[in-house]
C-alpha cells in the first residue's frame with residue numbers, strides 16, 4: 774500500500790478519536806505512515822543503488838529484478854517495522870500512558886493490517902517477524918502504477934470526508950459533556 778493511503782487511513786482514525794486528544798489528526802497521520810520510514814530511508818535507497826539507478830531510489834520492479842534484497846538487512850528492518858509482534862512489544866506497554874498513545878498504537882497497527890493482504894508470495898509480510906512465517910497476501914498494491922495508486926488515495930480521502938461528516942453526529946461521551954457545559 775502506498776504511503777499516502779496509509780497517511781489518510783491514520784488521518785481518518787485521528788478524526789474518529791475523541792476531540793480532546795491534542796493533535797489527534799497529526800498523531801493518526803504520522804503513526805499511520807511511520808512503519809514505512811524504514812522503506813524510505815533504507816530499503817529504497819539501497820536497492821536503487823544496487824539497481825544502478827541515477828537517483829538511488831528503487832522502483833517496484835527493482836524488487837522483482839533483485840530478489841537478493843529479501844536477504845539484506847535493510848529489508849529485514851522493514852520486516853521488523855511491519856511485525857505485529859514488534860508492534861505489541863513496543864506499543865502495548867505504552868497503551869495506558871495517554872489516550873494520544875492509544876491513538877498512536879491503533880494508527881501504527883492500521884498500517885500493518887493494511888499491508889498484510891497487499892503483499893504476496895516471497896514479498897509477503899512476516900506478521901510475527903522475527904518468527905519466519907510469510908503471510909501470502911491477496912494482491913500486490915506495492916507494485917501498482919500511478920493510476921491504481923491515485924484511485925486508492927482518492928477513495929481513502931473520500932472515506933475521510935465521510936467520517937468527518939459522520940463525526941458531527943457521532944460523539945464520544947467526553948464530547949457530549951463539553952457540549953452541555955458550553
Ligand SMILES: [Zn+2]
Pocket residue numbers: 774808809855884888
Ligand atoms: Zn508499509
